[in-house]
Amino acid sequence: MANELRIVEAVQQALDEELARDDSVVLFGEDVGVTGGVFRATDGLVDAYPERVYDSTLGESGIVGVGIGLAAAGMTPVAEIQFQSFLYQGFAQLVQHAARLRSRSRGGFTCPMTIRTPYGGGIRALEHHSESFEAGFAHVPGLKVVVPSSPTETKGLLTASIRDPDPVVFMEPTRLYRAMREPVPEGDYTLPLGEATVVEAGEDVTVVAWGSMLRTTLSAVDGVDADVEVVNPRTIYPLDTETITESVKKTGRCVVVHEAPMTAGLGAEIVSRLTETAFYHLESPPERVTGYDVPFPMFAREEAYLPSEERVRAGVERALSE
Amino acid sequence: MPRTTVAEFTVESLGILAPDGEVDEELVPDLSEETLRGMYRTMRRARRLDERAIALQRRGELGTYAPGIGQEAAQVASATALADGDWVVPAFREQAALLTRGTPMHAILAYAMGLEEGAAVGPDDRTLPPSIPVGSQALHAVGIGWAYAMRNEDPVALAYFGDGATSTGDVMEAFNSAGAYGAQTVFLCQNNQYAISTPRSKQSRAETLAQKAIGAGIRGIQVDGNDALAVYEATREALDHARDGDPVLVEALTYRRSMHTTSDDPRKYRQEDEEVDWDRRDPILRLESYLRERGILTDDDVAALEAELETEVADAIERAKGMAADVDPADMFEHAYGEMPPWLERQLTAFSGAQGGAVDGE
Numbered sequence: 180m181a182n183e184l185r186i187v188e189a190v191q192q193a194l195d196e197e198l199a200r201d202d203s204v205v206l207f208g209e210d211v212g213v214t215g216g217v218f219r220a221t222d223g224l225v226d227a228y229p230e231r232v233y234d235s236t237l238g239e240s241g242i243v244g245v246g247i248g249l250a251a252a253g254m255t256p257v258a259e260i261q262f263q264s265f266l267y268q269g270f271a272q273l274v275q276h277a278a279r280l281r282s283r284s285r286g287g288f289t290c291p292m293t294i295r296t297p298y299g300g301g302i303r304a305l306e307h308h309s310e311s312f313e314a315g316f317a318h319v320p321g322l323k324v325v326v327p328s329s330p331t332e333t334k335g336l337l338t339a340s341i342r343d344p345d346p347v348v349f350m351e352p353t354r355l356y357r358a359m360r361e362p363v364p365e366g367d368y369t370l371p372l373g374e375a376t377v378v379e380a381g382e383d384v385t386v387v388a389w390g391s392m393l394r395t396t397l398s399a400v401d402g403v404d405a406d407v408e409v410v411n412p413r414t415i416y417p418l419d420t421e422t423i424t425e426s427v428k429k430t431g432r433c434v435v436v437h438e439a440p441m442t443a444g445l446g447a448e449i450v451s452r453l454t455e456t457a458f459y460h461l462e463s464p465p466e467r468v469t470g471y472d473v474p475f476p477m478f479a480r481e482e483a484y485l486p487s488e489e490r491v492r493a494g495v496e497r498a499l500s501e
Numbered sequence: 502m503p504r505t506t507v508a509e510f511t512v513e514s515l516g517i518l519a520p521d522g523e524v525d526e527e528l529v530p531d532l533s534e535e536t537l538r539g540m541y542r543t544m545r546r547a548r549r550l551d552e553r554a555i556a557l558q559r560r561g562e563l564g565t566y567a568p569g570i571g572q573e574a575a576q577v578a579s580a581t582a583l584a585d586g587d588w589v590v591p592a593f594r595e596q597a598a599l600l601t602r603g604t605p606m607h608a609i610l611a612y613a614m615g616l617e618e619g620a621a622v623g624p625d626d627r628t629l630p631p632s633i634p635v636g637s638q639a640l641h642a643v644g645i646g647w648a649y650a651m652r653n654e655d656p657v658a659l660a661y662f663g664d665g666a667t668s669t670g671d672v673m674e675a676f677n678s679a680g681a682y683g684a685q686t687v688f689l690c691q692n693n694q695y696a697i698s699t700p701r702s703k704q705s706r707a708e709t710l711a712q713k714a715i716g717a718g719i720r721g722i723q724v725d726g727n728d729a730l731a732v733y734e735a736t737r738e739a740l741d742h743a744r745d746g747d748p749v750l751v752e753a754l755t756y757r758r759s760m761h762t763t764s765d766d767p768r769k770y771r772q773e774d775e776e777v778d779w780d781r782r783d784p785i786l787r788l789e790s791y792l793r794e795r796g797i798l799t800d801d802d803v804a805a806l807e808a809e810l811e812t813e814v815a816d817a818i819e820r821a822k823g824m825a826a827d828v829d830p831a832d833m834f835e836h837a838y839g840e841m842p843p844w845l846e847r848q849l850t851a852f853s854g855a856q857g858g859a860v861d862g863e
C-alpha cells in the first residue's frame with residue numbers, strides 16, 4: 180500500500196507512526212499542537228496523542244535545551260524549530276550540549292533528539308526565514324544532518340532520524356513541502372542515514388545536489404546535451420563519500436549545487452574530499468553552483484540569489500567544456 | 502479606568518541557624534544525627550578536596566579548577582534533601598554536591614586533569630556531567646523534570662547555577678518553561694556574590710534573585726546559604742512542591758571564599774573586610790558548633806575525620822594520576838556517535854597509524 184503524499188504529509192505520517200510505535204517519542208515546538216505547525220506538518224497529532232504532543236514555550240534555546248533533558252531522562256524528543264534561521268538561537272545548546280552529551284558522559288547519557296526544521300528560500304518569506312545552514316551543523320562533531328528532497332525520502336529518513344541514537348538536525352526544504360506528490364510506503368519504512376543515492380545514472384558528468392536544489396538540478400540537466408549523473412547525498416553528515424567518489428571516478432567531472440553561500444559551504448567539503456579520493460580521475464576542475472556570499476536577500480531579490488536552472492546548466496557546461 | 506494594583510508579590514527568606522549560633526528550634530528540620538554527621542563530613546570532604554586541588558593546580562598537576570570553598574552548606578545540604586531517584590544537574594563548581602551524591606573524589610580530580618573519564622556515567626547514575634557554559638544546564642533540568650511530569654513519576658531534577666547565570670537567557674527561559682510545563686524541577690541558585698569579578702550588585706537591579714521566579718509564575722525563596730539547616734529545609738520544601746509539578750527557585754545567599762577558578766585572583770576585585778566578614782560566617786564552622794553543642798560531634802570525631810580525609814584525598818589523587826597515565830588518546834573517537842560514521846572511522850585508522858598503535862577493531 181502506498182498513498183500519494185506531499186512532503187509535508189510524509190512528515191506527518193512518519194511522526195504519527197513513530198508516536199504510535201514508541202511511547203517515549205514526544206513532539207514539541209512552537210505551535211505544533213493545536214495549529215498543527217505553521218506548515219501543518221503536525222496536523223491532528225495533538226488530538227491523537229494529547230499526552231505527547233506539546234505547544235512549547237517560545238524560545239529556541241529552550242526548545243533544544245529542554246529536549247536534551249528529556250533525552251537524558253529517557254524520552255525521544257522530536258522538536259520542531261519553525262524556521263531553520265531561528266535554530267541559531269538554539270545553536271549553543273546544540274553545539275555545547277546535544278552534540279557532546281554522549282562523549283562527555285562516555286556514552287552514559289545520549290541525546291537521541293531529532294530537530295525538524297524547514298529551511299531554504301523560494302517561498303517569498305520575510306527576512307530570516309530562508310537560510311540554508313547545513314554546512315554549519317555538519318561542522319559540529321556529534322550531530323547528524325539530514326536533508327530529504329522527496330516525500331518518500333522524507334518518510335524514510337525522518338523515521339530513521341527519530342530512531343537514531345544521536346541528535347539529528349532534519350532540514351525540510353520549505354519550498355518543496357507541497358511541490359509534488361508521490362506514492363510513499365505506508366507503515367514501517369526507513370532509509371539509512373549516511374547513504375547517498377544515484378538519482379539519474381550517466382557517464383559524462385556528476386552533479387551532486389540535495390534538498391530543493393535537487394529539483395532545480397533535475398530540471399536543469401534535462402536540457403543539457405550530455406549524459407549526466409545526478410547524486411543526492413540525502414545525508415549531509417555522515418556524508419557518503421564513497422558513492423560520490425565512485426560516480427566521479429566514472430564520469431571524471433563534478434558539479435556541486437547548493438543554495439547556501441559558497442564560502443565554506445558543503446560544496447567546499449565535497450570538492451576537497453574528491454581531491455583526496457578521485458583527483459587523478461578528474462578531467463576538469465570541479466564546479467560549484469551555489470548561493471552568493473551575501474546575507475540571504477529579501478524576496479524581491481531571492482530568485483537572483485538562488486541557483487537557477489540556467490546557472491546549474493552553465494555550471495555543468497563549464498565542467499564539460501575542458 | 503483608574504490605576505489599580507493588579508498583583509503584589511513578596512519574597513520570603515529563611516534562616517534557622519544564625520551565625521552567632523542561635524537556633525530557631527521551631528524551624529529545625531527533622532534530621533537524624535547520622536544525617537547531620539553525614540552532612541558535616543561531606544562538607545569537610547569537599548573543603549579538603551578543593552584545598553588540595555588548588556595546590557595541585559599550582560604545581561601543574563591539575564588543569565583549571567573551580568573551588569567551591571564557602572559554598573559547602575548550599576551544596577551539601579541541598580543535595581542531602583534529594584531522594585535516590587532524583588537528578589543533579591550541576592554547573593562547574595559543584596564538587597560538594599557531587600560528593601554528596603556519591604561521585605567518587607578521584608573522578609572529580611580526573612575530570613580536572615582533563616579526562617572525560619571523570620564525567621563517565623554509570624547505568625543508574627542521575628548526575629549530568631558538569632556544565633561549563635553558564636546557565637545552559639538549567640534547561641536540561643527542565644527537560645528532565647518535564648519527562649517525569651509527563652510519565653507521572655516521582656523524580657525531581659535539581660539544577661545548580663550561580664548568581665551570574667540568572668542574567669542569561671537560558672536561565673530565564675528555564676524558569677518560564679518549567680512553570681509552563683509543570684516540570685518537576687528545583688533551581689538552586691548559589692548567589693556567591695561574584696560572577697568571576699562582577700559583583701552581584703552589577704548583575705541585576707533586582708533586590709533579590711529569588712524574585713526572578715515571580716516573573717515566570719513559579720515559587721521563589723531566599724535562604725541563608727551558609728546555614729545548612731535552612732538550606733536543607735528550603736530544598737526539602739521545594740522538592741515537595743516540584744514533585745507536584747510546581748517548580749521552585751531557591752536563592753542561597755552565600756560567598757565564594759576562594760577564586761572563581763585557579764586562573765583569577767580575587768584580590769583584584771574583592772575587599773578584605775568583606776572577606777573577613779564572610780569568614781566569620783563559614784558554613785562548616787557554623788554546623789560544627791551546632792553539632793558539638795548537641796553532643797553529636799566530639800573532638801575525637803573531628804580528629805578522626807581529619808585523618809580519614811587525608812587518606813581519602815591522597816588515595817583519590819593517586820588513582821586519578823593512574824587514570825591520566827593510562828590514557829588512550831584514540832579513545833576520543835569512541836563516544837562521538839553511537840555508531841562510528843565511515844569518514845570518522847577512516848580518521849581513526851589514520852590516527853592510529855600516525856600514533857604507531859594498532860588500528861582499532863583489527
